[in-house]
Amino acid sequence: MKGGEVVTLQLGQYGNQVGFEIFNTMAHELFATSAPSSSWLSFFRYDTRNRPTARCVLVDMEPKVINQSISLAESSKLWVYDASQSFSKQSGSGNNWANGYLHHGPSIRDRFLSMVRREAEQCDRLSTFLLLQSLAGGTGSGVGTYLTEVLRDEYPNAILANQVAWPYGTGDVVVQTYNAAFTLAHLNQTSDAILTHQNDHLNSICTRLLHISQPSFTHLNKVIAGLTAGVALPASVLCGGCPPTSSPAPSPFGMSTMGPGGYPPAPVCSAVADYLCTVPRSSLVTGLPAAGAIGGGASVSRQVTSVGGITICVPVRLPSPRPPTPSALAAASSSVAPPALALSPVTALADSLGHLCGHPGFRLLTTRSVPQVPDRSVDYTADSWPALLRPLHSMLAGDLATEDRIRAGTADLSNPGRVCRCLSAALFLRGQQYQAVDGAAFQGALQPFGDPRLYAPWALDPLRIYLSPARFRRLETFAAVVANSQSVVGPLEHVLGRAQGMYAARAFLHHYARYGVEEDHFRECFAELEQVLANYRSL
Amino acid sequence: MREILVVQVGQCGNQIGSRFWQHALNEFEKYNSVKVYDEAISSFFRNVDASGQSIAPGPNTPRHSLKARAILIDAEEGVLSSIMRSPIRDLFELTQFIGDTSGSGNNWARGFHHYGTKYHDDILDKVRRSAEQCDSLQSFFLLHSLGGGTGSGLGTYTIQLLADEFPTVYRFATSVFPSENDDVTTSPYNSVLALGQLIEHADCVLPLHNEALMEICERTQSQAAKGDAAAVIGGVDGGQKRAKPYDDMNDIAARLLTDLTSSMRFEGSLNVDLNEITMNLVPFPRMHLLTASMAPLVRPRDIAFQPRRITQMFDAVFHRDSQIIQADPTQHFYLGCGLFVRGSHVEISDIHNNIARIRPNLKMVPWNQEAFKVGLCGAPPVGLPYSLLCLANNTCVTQPLEAMIQRWNSLFKHHAHVHHYTEFIGLDEMAEAKERVLSVCRDYAEVERMAGTGGQAVPRSVAEAAPFHRQLPLF
Numbered sequence A: 001m002k003g004g005e006v007v008t009l010q011l012g013q014y015g016n017q018v019g020f021e022i023f024n025t026m027a028h029e030l031f032a033t034s035a036p037s038s039s040w041l042s043f044f045r046y047d048t049r050n051r052p053t054a055r056c057v058l059v060d061m062e063p064k065v066i067n068q069s070i071s072l073a074e075s076s077k078l079w080v081y082d083a084s085q086s087f088s089k090q091s092g093s094g095n096n097w098a099n100g101y102l103h104h105g106p107s108i109r110d111r112f113l114s115m116v117r118r119e120a121e122q123c124d125r126l127s128t129f130l131l132l133q134s135l136a137g138g139t140g141s142g143v144g145t146y147l148t149e150v151l152r153d154e155y156p157n158a159i160l161a162n163q164v165a166w167p168y169g170t171g172d173v174v175v176q177t178y179n180a181a182f183t184l185a186h187l188n189q190t191s192d193a194i195l196t197h198q199n200d201h202l203n204s205i206c207t208r209l210l211h212i213s214q215p216s217f218t219h220l221n222k223v224i225a226g227l228t229a230g231v232a233l234p235a236s237v238l239c240g241g242c243p244p245t246s247s248p249a250p251s252p253f254g255m256s257t258m259g260p261g262g263y264p265p266a267p268v269c270s271a272v273a274d275y276l277c278t279v280p281r282s283s284l285v286t287g288l289p290a291a292g293a294i295g296g297g298a299s300v301s302r303q304v305t306s307v308g309g310i311t312i313c314v315p316v317r318l319p320s321p322r323p324p325t326p327s328a329l330a331a332a333s334s335s336v337a338p339p340a341l342a343l344s345p346v347t348a349l350a351d352s353l354g355h356l357c358g359h360p361g362f363r364l365l366t367t368r369s370v371p372q373v374p375d376r377s378v379d380y381t382a383d384s385w386p387a388l389l390r391p392l393h394s395m396l397a398g399d400l401a402t403e404d405r406i407r408a409g410t411a412d413l414s415n416p417g418r419v420c421r422c423l424s425a426a427l428f429l430r431g432q433q434y435q436a437v438d439g440a441a442f443q444g445a446l447q448p449f450g451d452p453r454l455y456a457p458w459a460l461d462p463l464r465i466y467l468s469p470a471r472f473r474r475l476e477t478f479a480a481v482v483a484n485s486q487s488v489v490g491p492l493e494h495v496l497g498r499a500q501g502m503y504a505a506r507a508f509l510h511h512y513a514r515y516g517v518e519e520d521h522f523r524e525c526f527a528e529l530e531q532v533l534a535n536y537r538s539l
Numbered sequence B: 001m002r003e004i005l006v007v008q009v010g011q012c013g014n015q016i017g018s019r020f021w022q023h024a025l026n027e028f029e030k031y032n033s034v035k036v037y038d039e040a041i042s043s044f045f046r047n048v049d050a051s052g053q054s055i056a057p058g059p060n061t062p063r064h065s066l067k068a069r070a071i072l073i074d075a076e077e078g079v080l081s082s083i084m085r086s087p088i089r090d091l092f093e094l095t096q097f098i099g100d101t102s103g104s105g106n107n108w109a110r111g112f113h114h115y116g117t118k119y120h121d122d123i124l125d126k127v128r129r130s131a132e133q134c135d136s137l138q139s140f141f142l143l144h145s146l147g148g149g150t151g152s153g154l155g156t157y158t159i160q161l162l163a164d165e166f167p168t169v170y171r172f173a174t175s176v177f178p179s180e181n182d183d184v185t186t187s188p189y190n191s192v193l194a195l196g197q198l199i200e201h202a203d204c205v206l207p208l209h210n211e212a213l214m215e216i217c218e219r220t221q222s223q224a225a226k227g228d229a230a231a232v233i234g235g236v237d238g239g240q241k242r243a244k245p246y247d248d249m250n251d252i253a254a255r256l257l258t259d260l261t262s263s264m265r266f267e268g269s270l271n272v273d274l275n276e277i278t279m280n281l282v283p284f285p286r287m288h289l290l291t292a293s294m295a296p297l298v299r300p301r302d303i304a305f306q307p308r309r310i311t312q313m314f315d316a317v318f319h320r321d322s323q324i325i326q327a328d329p330t331q332h333f334y335l336g337c338g339l340f341v342r343g344s345h346v347e348i349s350d351i352h353n354n355i356a357r358i359r360p361n362l363k364m365v366p367w368n369q370e371a372f373k374v375g376l377c378g379a380p381p382v383g384l385p386y387s388l389l390c391l392a393n394n395t396c397v398t399q400p401l402e403a404m405i406q407r408w409n410s411l412f413k414h415h416a417h418v419h420h421y422t423e424f425i426g427l428d429e430m431a432e433a434k435e436r437v438l439s440v441c442r443d444y445a446e447v448e449r450m451a452g453t454g455g456q457a458v459p460r461s462v463a464e465a466a467p468f469h470r471q472l473p474l475f
Ligand SMILES: Nc1nc2c(ncn2[C@@H]2O[C@H](COP(=O)(O)OP(=O)(O)OP(=O)(O)O)[C@@H](O)[C@H]2O)c(=O)[nH]1
Pocket: A011, A012, A013, A014, A015, A017, A018, A060, A061, A092, A093, A094, A095, A096, A133, A134, A135, A136, A137, A138, A139, A140, A141, A165, A166, A167, A168, A172, A173, A199, A202, A217, A218, A220, A221, B269, B270, B271
């Protein structure tokens, strides 16, 4: 694959610590064992000494973290940072979004842009900027917000993806909810996609699934790196029965689809619907409660409607393809030949983000993956696709942070109040098995992800599936799902509520006023987030 | 390079300073045994070669002669000249001293007005010169006592000068509060007059009570005597008998300063720069008195990295006995609480687990139920595997302030010693200082009252006065 490069911007302590782990994970996946194939070129390039070098610009307002990351990469003996593409100042942003946004940000604009330009010049076809930043501090949040806006002006056609961390619920930074509110409100206007991670959730993955008794930031960051690499590494789009030519993956530069009011083209997605509904009816109907639950064919007719002033296409609901019972699956697999898989050419991160964030009022994404196993257990882990996808589906539908194999498979979509509804989702399946396995079982395991009850009624072709035969983390099967869903309502409500409470007490306002952020701006940002919340609640 | 400039004024300030510089040296001996002059050392020390040139830090820069980034001021010669005879004398150049012969006679007004006017140019000159030797001066640390005349008067004169001259550099004051049975009769006047200045011109005041320090020292020493502890941590030289009576107490103050600055000097997975302290712990201008507590203060015999020890450490900093002021924060409301860990055996999850565990026992203001600020620095203090510094903005801080006002009142009722002050200042200036302290007390009391009723608190200082805006070049 040529082109479609991703340039990563590591901002503040979070960005620089997490960024190191992401590149390190990718490097191990891409060229620790095998000779580098061209696919790794979207995140790495060669430096003058022919070493794989992260396509990355490192920014912090204090020097220590950047130095640490650069030397960690050096000592990996696998890849390096380009140290000339890093920039730090002497005193951090002091956990003050206003300091970062109005003071440090503008002061480093030109330096920053020239580093980005240098990186962009070494890309064949730069598609995406991935900004890594925390929400709680001052540099990642404030400088990060400012630089996102600068990039939007300078690179209007590139996708801007911001990966952010929700702070710990117990409190990390006293003013974390202010900083988070400012950042999210601004990014909602500028960013194309905001990939969120919750430190609390990462922590429970570490303790409950990875059996780490005292998780450190490094442990958390390895989990983030796994989630990020799991969705960012190359994969093909599943195109159902359609010939790939008739359903091209949208070009990374067809990003008018990401702009306000834009809407992504749908052929690939409806192909997924086709694929999921081509399971022979006869075999599925057995064991299903109501006859006719599976409708005829997969034809999706659309009505044009208007939601919040934006005209969108609404699919007439697909009849729900209930998760098939094991007996049905067995029947299906024994009696019917599996449908052929058709795959588009290998695509990049840009494609999934384009699919996920087609609607301007909805930019917040949550990523989950299975299995989460300690490194030492990887070689003993071999899940079948159904065994892997069932807990993932429960996590998606039930808004769970960690998989629960015991109760998995019980995701009940019949009570709409209990379903964490999505606008869109992207499912990533990595591993060699899928060609080898029983096609019908594979298809059946995927089917619950296409259940319309999981999605907003007006969501158009919400699911896209990506496949890669390459193993991830040596796992035989790996699955991740990125969702644009109501999962963000909880943390967003928390941030907004706390920030408003603090604002009502007029606490800490003078620190922001010192840099020129006045009370109006607090209220504007709160209003923006109220709107985002209302959007997600309405799904 | 990120530097700190220490301004130590008066007997107490200079004695604490001596211990602090010794601690700082020991710490760098521990972390930089190869005698390199690196960025971490450059925060506190200049590197001066044989020709008197300052050499910039670098990964391979050899260490020449280290000079403390400090200005030493006293109106008497005693303490300054004993520093010049002490083992750390080479850290200082004569140009860093400002000394006089006659003292301030325990009179704030003499220190502030008489010596302030007299040494205005000299102080400014020396501070400017030191600031020019810095690459990116982060903060001033004023070390002084409130009870006497020089540290209290000339010290607060200096901080006001710094506020005018270096408005964007943070000013921390480590201020020793007098004991109730202090031998200085005029200490209530001096303290209140000094606080009036600190409230206005410091970014952050860290009060230390000598009684509290004394109790802590007695406790740690009796633990050491009973054999429960291998060493008293305050004691740089490992619990040996001290030359000076205040040394043990001053070691605790010194440790506070090294811990507070550790995260800006050493690497860690969650760094805390000094500008984050006020940002997180001072929700309203002028309500910037922070109570401190530290643990562990002794090195236990079994210094293994047991989770139990980490738990104990968190319990200790919230215990009344560990507070270095005489008040109990757990009985009052937290406006903010900073927990700064040093050491590589404590992880971020330990911190949050402990916060979650302790949080139900603490009263937090209703508008900020998660008012915690967390830091994680990789380098532990000398002699310990890990340590924890807790800095809190807590409404209990009004107790020592109110006690001081009462002692002021009982003196003032009889006009005792007032004439020493009116020699330099008007009664209105005295009244004004007292009113400033009272108004901060009222603000804290109001926060506590509203918090008690579960309502939102808007302190008067915010509601009535426009918040002070420090002038900053924005772009
Ligand atoms: N998961 C994870 N979270 C981190 C990491 N480092 C910091 N955080 C979180 O990020 C927030 C603090 O933000 P930082 O990234 O340290 O702040 P900054 O961007 O450097 O900004 P300033 O220090 O204020 O200049 C807190 O919520 C931390 O929990 C990390 O390595 N991993």
